[in-house]
Amino acid sequence: MTSLLEAQNISKSFPGVKALSDVSIHLAAGSIHALLGENGAGKSTLIKIITGIHRPDSGNLLLDGKLFHFSGPREAIAAGIGVVHQERNLIPRFSIGENILLDRLGGYLFKPIDYESVHQEAKDWLDLLELDLDPRTQVSQLSVAKMQLVEIAKALSLKSRVLLLDEPTASLTSHETVALFSLLKKLRDDGVSILFVSHKLEEIQEICDTVTVLRDGRNACDSQPMANVGRQDLVRLMIGRNEQIPNADLRDHKTEEPVLELVKVATELGHADINLTLRKGEILGLYGLVGAGRTELAKSIIGRYRVTHGDVLVNGQKAKIKSVADAIDAYGIGYVSEDRKQEGLILIHSVLDNASIPIWKRLSARFGFLTDREVIAAINPLVEMLEVRTPSLQQLVGLLSGGNQQKISLIKWLAANVHILIVDEPSVGIDIKTKAYIHELLRKLSDEGLSVLLITSDLPEMVALADRILAMDQYRVKGEIVNNRNYPEVSEKIMGFIHS
Amino acid sequence: MRFYQTNEFGLFALIILFGAFFALATPGFASVFNVFSLTRIMSIDIMIGFSMMVVIVTGGLNLAVGAIGVSAAMACGWLIEAAGVPYPVAILLALAFGAFLGAINGILIVRSGLHSFIITLATMSIFFGLMIYLTHAQAFRVIVPEFAQFGKLRLFGTVSALLIVSCIFAIALYVLYRFTPLGRQMLAAGANAAASELSGIRVDRTYIICHALSGALAGAAALMVVARNGAAIPSMAGHLGQDWLLPAFLGPVLGGTLLMGGRVSLLGTFLGSALVTTLTNGLLQLRVGEFWIQAMLGAILLFAVLLDLARRSYLQRRGIY
């Protein structure tokens, strides 16, 4: 089988993290090739390297057997590679037609843009996808799903030989998905090479003929025929069998005081009828797929967004959390953000400055001044306790590894003495060793009285850590289950809740 | 990083170098009167630089520094001349007025969510227009003699007393950023507002305080101009206060206060402004046409931001930004 597009032994590092290590993939003409992997496995990075947005540190890219590298999207498009990314990339105030034909508008000097023909040609591409839309519509008026389809139409209009689709069905209805799939099959029969990235294993098995799985930046498998690989094999390749997350003993908190209760809570972000009870020393898991609204709920609890209806009770008392400062100082609630680099830490500031933000006020209470010495005295013990690997406390946090950065995030809240901690996706982009350490730490802290609300999309992690698990979908709580650490049983029950 | 590799040392070295060059190249430069005049202008430029610096730290801009400064100075003049207020009180009230105007900027910015550029562009116009209207573009010339006397005061026979004032403010600001929670919060909010908010910092309130501080510092700078001139003149900062914009940026940017916010260098801003004043003064002494000096200053600013960019790329390559 000759490969139309080939990546050989691609490695790519960003400061602090090795995104891809010796990754290979072979895309054949006339095939639909699945690319699987968890969040952070390296799928998006690989796509960005193929389309020229990033340069690989080492390795080769071959198109038609010839070495290539693109210095930007324009060259990739010209070479016949079309992409539809995960995030939407349209010009909001332009029409559908103009967006689709954006790089082929014409219109120089004395020749004005012929919008009639632009919209006519766009209509042809929309028809291919069975999209009944007026190409003159402003893109901003479309739903997110329709926008995604417009982008697919745009990629098709480039008549690419290679089509890279990153989560193309994420927002589509089943009807729209069916139409898309029949179109993809037709393209495949015409010789187009399609790369299909998706989390939905059923879809992958339905339409793809080849599969590559990435895990932690490496190949778990490279371009295997789909016929040889079953669903369980795929799952195993994605999460890895030698990853032993030690299951902790079962604990029962029924007799403990509730530290946090949400009663019929609705938020300004769209949550409704959220009921939740977190007891002292408990780890309550919040599971859901991307877009379920878990992070948004967490941010509403800590006061970043408004609770519009219902009651939030802390230690049995009604709480009026008006701001994050309120949540921390008055109610002792902390939040470890899922987006460590943008929201969790200040990368250009030091370890010391990052870890001490919530305690500055407290440390300076006497005279209004505080010195580094006082801050160090408060923070250093924690830094040592958590075995953070850093040359000094003045080291800029951005220079630390992902695992150590996460530890600093945690230290911040430990120093602030919170008694309720919401942890959002604690293990994303972290090495295995630190991940195990953080699991142990959360377990130990909760044994000592810290109450934890754990948000994670990593089901094995959830089953290993949580005492009880809530399933969320579309900004609602769909069900609750007491965790008996039986992975197949628990994961099936949760999925059942979500898809009900 | 060793001290001699730092930006501040580089600026210091350049000041010494240029100072020496000008002193040798023209007799007038090192004269007692010129050094006095130089240190006087320097003090004012440093204060103007500080007033913009405290806003740059938050990642924003304050185009209204000149307008606020002049308004505060004219308010002081009015208080002394028309209202007969004793001058120490008038000075404090003027600074408070500057802070008040700055706070208005801050409140408008956080409430509207708009970029500080357009808000301060508008308030620059409003504040200046109101000031001109209320004063009928008339100067206050009967300022109490103490003002002009202070403006003429020399230490060691050569250095203007105004420089001491700038130094005091510099030290106060240093204490703010290093030893108070508020200062640290300003730096955090400026570096990453989202992370700071989620860590419990009231980012909005911090921004408003920064702008108020900027207004007060602008007022202080303008009062120093009054001391130098012996009168409060509405045109002291040009049309709409525009004349202050260039020195306001040059000091901080040369000094290493990144435009993206979150980092500050007091000493750098001090030395940066000092360097610019020295260069300008020296070139004037060399009889370089004063009209070309403005072009030169623009070129220096360009150079300074390219340097800023280089610093940012350095941080980027190290993965910190």
Place this chain on the structure above:
Amino acid sequence: MNARILRYLQSDWAGPLLIIVMGGAVIAALKPTFLSPFNIQVLLLAISVNAVIALSQMIIIGIGQMNLSVGAIGGLAAISFAGMMQVWELPPLMAAILALLIGLTGGLVNGFIIARTGISAFVITLASLSIFKGINLGITKAQPFYHVPDSVKAFGNTVMFGPIPWLVLPMVVTVLLVFYLLTRQRVGRYILAVGGNLHAAELSGISVKSTIMWAHAISGILAAMAGIMLVARLQLGQPSIGDDWLILSFAAPVIGGAVLAGGHVSVAGTVLGVVIVAIITQALVLFEIDPFLVQVVLGGLILWAVGMNRIREVRFQKSLKRI
């Protein structure tokens, strides 16, 4: 039919037009001289020049940036125009073309540095404003060029017919060309695409760098054009031309509905914004209100207009996230 009317009412120029009609009516009722041919002529002279200044900034707002050097480029072109005619005795048309080229060059310098370095347009144009102003002062030594040819003076001060001055002609041509550029020319659409979503534009294969350079080049030419027109109207080459353009150059586009983040500007709205400013300035004179208050009004207008635009923009952004 109703849907059409509704759409027109929601457009950027409907609000300003309403204000002009109502405000104009009120002023005319109180001061009949407002509508006298002489007054109309004065208004049109002001509007002609200011419209070109506003368009010069509007292009840059369209790409999501700001250009502080609009006035400095205009001023430099203005004194060059006058100087070339006076000192080198060039015919007006040639001097004008060369002055436009100076504007183009100034804009290209801005655009090149901004595109290449990625440094914020604010700082780059703050620096270039000082450099251009400095060159201006260096050449003129703060002295105006007094000897402007009579033909130029006449063009800037006489009427075509009725109360309509000749100066309106270049303004109308410029307005139409800019409109055509932004609606039917690839360069114009790319400017708005880059301003609307830079990342998306780049991924579609648009060269963001050259689009930025085009935008600044055009802005420079327009600024120079305004400078030349002003020399004709003032009848001398004043070095201070351009010193007070900054506020106006932002006020008019913003009143006309421009979104400062980029991607949405309105030529008609901008021109109407210029008209509003001109009428207000006039009214202050007619009602013998202190002319210094013009600054206050301009600032207030900007605040009000950006506030309104912001509300609309927030609503727009929210609608983008709809499922």
